[in-house]
Amino acid sequence: MSFTEPVRKYILSCIVALIVIGLIVASVMANNQDEKFRIDETLYNNAVQLQSNGDLDGAEEAISQVLKHQPNSEMANYVAALTNAQNGDLKRAAIYMQKVLDINPHKVEDPRFMIQLGEIFVGAEKYKEAKIVLLRCQESQWSLEDFPNYQEHVAALLTQIENL
Known part of the structure; x- marks a missing residue:
């Protein structure tokens, strides 16, 4: 079975289009993930800063927001533990x-x-x-x-x- 020149161009165009669409989707998804990470990092840093300044209630609230998005974060759970210990819980x-x-x-x-x-x-x-x-x-x-x-x-x- 042989393909004619227009069929080959059509197949190649479809493959290129799929690759471009895949790259666009990956880029959009990566940007969304980066934004979520930046927000979580900001909340985490805010929690640590509040804890070191003695605002334990604010630190507890900020770290709970991080834990909502990243419940398996070792550092976030550690900060939450220390904050709760300092709060007496x-x-x-x-x-x-x-x-x-x-x-x-x-x-x-x-x-x-x-x-x-x-x-x-x-x-x-x-x-x-x-x-x-x-x-x-x-x-x-x-x-x-x-x-x-x-x-x-x-x-x-x-x-x-x-x-x-």
Whole structure:
């Protein structure tokens, strides 16, 4: 079967048209995605700024907007946990910290995260989970440059749990 010259041109024109249409659609979709990302990034940065300035209610509202669009964002969940902990809602903070750990299981190797997780679990009265986390901190013999009493703090939290 052979194609005539006009049929070949028609087939080639259709292929080129499909490629151009595909590129236009991809470009439009990418621009929409970029805009959503910019909005989420602005909200996230705003939440962090509000948190550092002490406006915890504003930070909580901003980070909840980010979490509506990106519920599996490790950093957004982490900021939400810290903000809720600072606001005194330790049960909600524990949920967010657990979600961070679910999203990134390697956080168990981060000494700062683990001590914060242990403190939040103690405050949320999740003593069984807190004991597991704090024993991990103790067994790992971690220390932080800016937290020289890390192991003493872990031991104090474990003692607090044992006395309950």
